Amino acid sequence: MNSAAVACPRPFPDDEYAARLARVKRAFEPLGVDAVLLQGMRNWYRDHAIRYLCGYDSPVSASLLFLPLDGGEPVLVIGDAWDLERARACSWVSDVRATDDIAATTLELLRLRFKTGKRLGIAGGECMGFTAIDVLPRHLLAAVREAAPAAELIDAGSALQSVRMIRSPAEREMLRRAGKLADAGARAFFATARAGVSERDLWSEIWYAMQSAGAEDLHSSLCRGPGSFWPHPPADDVLTDGDIVSVELSPRINGYFSQANRMCFVGGNGREWRELERLSLGALDLAKSLMKPGVKAKDVVAGVSARVAKSPLATMDMGGVHRIGHGCGIALDEGPYLTSASGAELRPDMTMALHPMIYLPYRHSLLMIGDYVRITETGLEVLTEPQSAVPVV
């Protein structure tokens, strides 16, 4: 196979994937599983498990990776026959199969390769409180049950996530590139945002800038208020004098997301804006100063909340939870979660979107400025170009 003939050069060398696989297999050992079935889906970028382990991006249809833990060869099953050549070039997996009926192929595969298996791990696709087993589609679960009626299904998603939240040197380099793409989006944001511009046009220019700089996909949302207190997809509404506009820029390259949050004020009151600028930038700076290895997420959140609580204008209490960010990398939104309820301990080479969410009840608006950061041995590396002031446009 000549991988140069197709448009997916392998994003990492094979030894990077070999090292990941070895770490993940070690993490699966305590689960006592005979094999793991990993799923890759599209919505909300639920392709992370397969992308992490073998590099394939599931561009149109769902995919599956069957990973035996007895030393047997893994199998990658994709849903698009037309993408078979590229899938083989993208991935180190030698057994790549295309199918029109992923359930039937899963059934056949498990009958052949999981004959004596007793415990089958399920990973991939987990999100927003749903485990990998929860989100396994009904027709795939039926295939698994038919092929291995006595097998116990074990959630292997958490074990996989615990491995991948610590970034390798190669991943860190990729994430620095992703950070620069977010910077390109930020420049487009500040160049475009002004009264009369629609959310659609603003988003379009930001996306074009990031895509032109090399982003393969993105996640983007914004708050534009008063009346908008949670990031939402862009609409056709226009920016208006008095708005606080904050955008969340999450470009993706070779499967890896970064995330930066940038903010501006549209026209309006200079004195109020200066106060809100100090509040938002101060909260972010404080969060950065508190983030270091060994610290618990909730302790960082508590420190930032205490600072914000001194302002008569703002609170971080949004439905009982205070949020300042989350893990971000091969998945857009993953652990560790930086919330007031999270006892997760920060560890070197975790990468995170750090963005204190500050609610302004008097405006029903949100202040949200953030950077993409990596925990180092001693503190923090900021991977996006920090915003030093909040401009009035």
Added chain:
Amino acid sequence: MEQRVFRSRIEALRREVMDPCGLDMLVAYSDDILSAGAVRYLTDFDIYAMYGLAIVPRRGDVVLAFGQHHSAYLIRVKQAAIADHYAGTSHPGELCAELLAELRTEATPRVGMVGGAHMFNSIHAELRSKMAGASFVDVDREFWSHYCASLGTEGAEPNLRRSAVIASQAVAHARNAFASGQRSAAQIAAGAALSARRLGADIMNRELIQVLCASGMPLPENLAPPARSPLAADALFAIEIAPPYAGQRTVCGRTMLREGAAVSGAEELSRAAAVHASILALLRPGTTGGHIVGEAHRLARAAGFGFSETGELGSGIGLDIRQAPYLVPGDATALSPGMALAIRTRLKSMSFGTIHRADTVLVAERGPDVLTGT
């Protein structure tokens, strides 16, 4: 979607799908923002928040259930979608059971599912558990037949046509960018997508416009996501763009060669375009998919081209990028008025490799209506 269209679609669904199937409730499901399918058709919901479940009882309120990360999602869903009641929940079973109980059905209640095969099994198990006395049946085939028959009368066709205009204009933009020397497929795709968004293509948190490309000499048989590597000066370039507009998607694809390239190929590309046009002309009511594929092979051979043996010649398109019917050898599905089809012709040329061309066609009583012309 206007309230009037919503009501009209729900009443038509009850009359033409639920009554004939004897359903007390229809549950439409999707968790894919690129294929919102029946949920989009019924409620205009774009599956922003994880999953969407349109719950239509035989009478009474239509409920839209969706995954909810924060109560603020409810605000956005109410702005984007239409239903009688909105419920952000990971556990919609209780709600379905409540709606079913309100019907006071004497016999065993019957619940039809659209998109149920792909449903999160946790949601499926909960529906089964909470509606333990009901029988469940997949009614995808019945729903999509109804959808095709309703396309022209229930407000979807104008959106399909607008999507086609956007797709055609985006391909024209790509052609200009390629002619003016843009360096990579990714750059050309970025400009084409921007053009589509400016013309009104749907936008969301992530890229919804699907763009596939190929470049080289000879041109490969399959398209792929746009690459960032530089295009060779004399390379052929193929691009296929599928932008959604109000949830309706069409596809337009062309193969192009730079003017002044050392290789001369205008005549061969024109001949390929003529074969493609002849294939589109076959899309008439009553014609079967298998017959069209057979004729396409014959037309290609007569014009001196080989025909790609892998994959399908085309499929339905609209709410999903690929939906029934599927145009493959031996397919016995007869085309009917109202079907929208994506036809992807891949002609094999000795000198150029595979020449790609794609268009979206609406099957009308009088014959094919090609929506994506450039």
